[in-house]
Amino acid sequence: MESLRRVMCVEDDPDIRMIVEFSLTAVGGYEVCLCADGQAALAQVPLFAPQLVLLDVMMPGLSGPETLERLRLLPQMADVPVVFMTAKALPEQVEGLLQHGATGVIIKPFDPVRLPRDILIYWEHGRGCLAD
Amino acid sequence: MPLTTLHVLVVDDVASSRDALAEMVRALGHKVVAVDSGVAALAALNTRLPDVVFLELWMAGMDGFELSRRIRALPDCRWLPLMVTSVRQGEQSVIDALAHGADDSLAKPVNATLLEAKLRHCSRFLGLQSRLASMAQRQRDIQDNILDAVLTLDEHEHIVDANLAACRTFSNGTPAGLVGHGLRVATGFDLPSLAGPGQCVLRRLDGANFPAEVSASEWREAGEVRTTLVVRDLTEQRRNERMRDEFLAIVSHELRTPLTSVLGAIGLLASGAAGPLPALSLPLVAAAQRNGERLSKLIDDVLDLTKLEGDRMVMNLRSQPLVPLLHEAVAANQGYAVAAKVRLALFFDLEAVHGAAQVRVDADRFLQVMANLLSNAIKHSPAGTAVTVRISAEAHGYGVTVSDCGRGIDPRFLARLFEKFSQADSSDGRPVGGTGLGLYIARLLVERMGGRIYAEQGAQPGEGATFRLWFPATAIDPPGAARRADPQTRLVA
Numbered sequence: 001m002e003s004l005r006r007v008m009c010v011e012d013d014p015d016i017r018m019i020v021e022f023s024l025t026a027v028g029g030y031e032v033c034l035c036a037d038g039q040a041a042l043a044q045v046p047l048f049a050p051q052l053v054l055l056d057v058m059m060p061g062l063s064g065p066e067t068l069e070r071l072r073l074l075p076q077m078a079d080v081p082v083v084f085m086t087a088k089a090l091p092e093q094v095e096g097l098l099q100h101g102a103t104g105v106i107i108k109p110f111d112p113v114r115l116p117r118d119i120l121i122y123w124e125h126g127r128g129c130l131a132d
Numbered sequence: 133m134p135l136t137t138l139h140v141l142v143v144d145d146v147a148s149s150r151d152a153l154a155e156m157v158r159a160l161g162h163k164v165v166a167v168d169s170g171v172a173a174l175a176a177l178n179t180r181l182p183d184v185v186f187l188e189l190w191m192a193g194m195d196g197f198e199l200s201r202r203i204r205a206l207p208d209c210r211w212l213p214l215m216v217t218s219v220r221q222g223e224q225s226v227i228d229a230l231a232h233g234a235d236d237s238l239a240k241p242v243n244a245t246l247l248e249a250k251l252r253h254c255s256r257f258l259g260l261q262s263r264l265a266s267m268a269q270r271q272r273d274i275q276d277n278i279l280d281a282v283l284t285l286d287e288h289e290h291i292v293d294a295n296l297a298a299c300r301t302f303s304n305g306t307p308a309g310l311v312g313h314g315l316r317v318a319t320g321f322d323l324p325s326l327a328g329p330g331q332c333v334l335r336r337l338d339g340a341n342f343p344a345e346v347s348a349s350e351w352r353e354a355g356e357v358r359t360t361l362v363v364r365d366l367t368e369q370r371r372n373e374r375m376r377d378e379f380l381a382i383v384s385h386e387l388r389t390p391l392t393s394v395l396g397a398i399g400l401l402a403s404g405a406a407g408p409l410p411a412l413s414l415p416l417v418a419a420a421q422r423n424g425e426r427l428s429k430l431i432d433d434v435l436d437l438t439k440l441e442g443d444r445m446v447m448n449l450r451s452q453p454l455v456p457l458l459h460e461a462v463a464a465n466q467g468y469a470v471a472a473k474v475r476l477a478l479f480f481d482l483e484a485v486h487g488a489a490q491v492r493v494d495a496d497r498f499l500q501v502m503a504n505l506l507s508n509a510i511k512h513s514p515a516g517t518a519v520t521v522r523i524s525a526e527a528h529g530y531g532v533t534v535s536d537c538g539r540g541i542d543p544r545f546l547a548r549l550f551e552k553f554s555q556a557d558s559s560d561g562r563p564v565g566g567t568g569l570g571l572y573i574a575r576l577l578v579e580r581m582g583g584r585i586y587a588e589q590g591a592q593p594g595e596g597a598t599f600r601l602w603f604p605a606t607a608i609d610p611p612g613a614a615r616r617a618d619p620q621t622r623l624v625a
Contacts (some may be wrong), residue, residue, distance in 0.1 A: 013393070109428050
């Protein structure tokens with residue numbers, strides 16, 4: 001199994017983008033592509049070829065779930081794990097996001113030291129989980 | 133002087149005795165209409181309702197008995213005082229007259245003093261009637277101003293009374309469409325299903341459904357059982373709750389977003405990911421991190437609390453094995469225990485394990501309660517000691533205890549431990565933090581899942597505190613029931 005190297009983060013809040021970038025590069029050692037909205041993410045996918053996407057839920061323009069729907073239409077993104085990051089933490093909201101086809105949900109505020117480990121768990125187990 | 137001026141109808145087919153009585157009544161200050169037959173009396177009643185009627189028993193044509201019966205049958209004359217007059221001796225005719233609906237009798241020739249006394253009595257009686265009528269009207273006005281629909285039923289569940297709100301909700305706005313009808317016809321439900329516990333959905337006359345809360349009270353009227361139903365339309369309340377939930381969801385989202393950056397930045401600084409920090413700044417960063425996390429927990433608690441107190445928390449109750457849940461709870465809090473240099477140990481009562489202990493809980497909420505108890509225990513444990521979790525088979529259920537070796541709970545605080553915003557002073561001198569909502573939320577969650585939570589003080593001072601959970605034993609859910617969240621959602625828990 002190839003190892004996780006390229007992670008795309010789609011997040012409209014610049015400070016949170018910076019935290020995610022710092023966490024995933026300095027702590028996790030990943031290569032990160034930051035996008036401020038869903039349209040930018042769709043445009044960057046062919047250039048960056050992400051192996052995993054971290055996706056904010058509430059964004060101006062395309063929302064997180066809308067972005068996910070469009071990403072899944074791209075052939076190279078059909079099976080790529082997409083993990084939502086959301087401050088909406090109610091169990092029914094989380095369940096709704098998972099039913100939308102997400103691999104998992106990370107609740108904000110998240111621990112930036114644990115974030116690289118958490119997305120690795122999704123990378124290693126997420127697709128297997130979806131298969132059953 | 134009379135108490136009030138009465139309008140008196142005198143009925144007698146003999147002119148002399150009719151005129152004599154009329155004159156005596158007038159002399160007492162009352163107004164008189166005198167007629168010579170039963171037919172003329174009924175016509176006079178149609179024109180104006182008198183306050184009292186004197187009627188001769190033995191008249192040609194329609195006699196006093198028949199006239200009494202007919203007057204009583206008139207819609208507005210149920211309580212009209214009827215006094216029969218007669219020259220005949222003997223009590224039997226008076227008894228017969230009373231049986232036909234008369235109220236009293238007066239012998240002829242009429243004694244003026246007795247007549248005055250009887251009219252005075254009538255006057256008092258009419259005064260009471262009018263007070264009763266105004267009280268009944270006031271009662272009606274109050275009932276009609278109540279926003280809830282109020283229906284009163286007889287023992288066959290037929291509606292005998294309905295206030296304005298009930299008429300507007302279930303009928304065309306008038307009692308005619310409701311009174312006399314069966315409850316099921318009017319509301320679509322019979323009494324047992326309406327008066328049962330909880331809330332129900334009812335249908336308005338216009339066909340629209342509305343959520344309602346119904347309370348029923350039984351009472352007796354003249355030996356007959358009556359039931360009064362108060363139907364509260366919860367539409368507006370639901371709308372307000374929904375708006376409050378939406379507001380809270382937005383506020384918590386808006387609070388969490390900046391907190392994500394604050395905690396993220398501090399977390400990265402504290403971890404050294406941004407380079408080593410000067411030694412002096414480490415406690416400052418730790419304080420910022422600790423309090424940021426406390427704020428984050430407070431937001432979660434306030435949201436949970438609003439849902440729980442409004443009874444709007446969605447619970448995914450499912451019968452499931454208890455032991456794996458406890459393993460998961462211990463594993464989830466292991467990191468905190470290690471950091472506090474406290475051991476977490478799990479012990480099983482063999483019977484509980486071999487009996488495949490099953491409880492009906494919402495797994496995520498159960499883990500939330502366990503996280504609260506475990507983090508409290510770890511927080512209050514001296515380094516090097518152990519926090520023990522035990523599961524045991526108990527009467528009709530399973531017990532889970534979480535015990536620590538801390539200083540225990542102040543006995544004065546024990547009684548209000550599970551109340552809102554109750555936080556003991558830090559008796560061991562360590563800052564313990566917390567929102568004061570954790571145990572209150574834990575109690576509400578446990579109770580919503582059908583369980584109980586208790587706190588116990590160690591037998592000796594310094595023996596630490598023990599928190600005990602109890603859940604009733606349940607059978608295994610049939611296949612197809614909701615599954616425990618998939619591994620992919622574990623990180624969310």
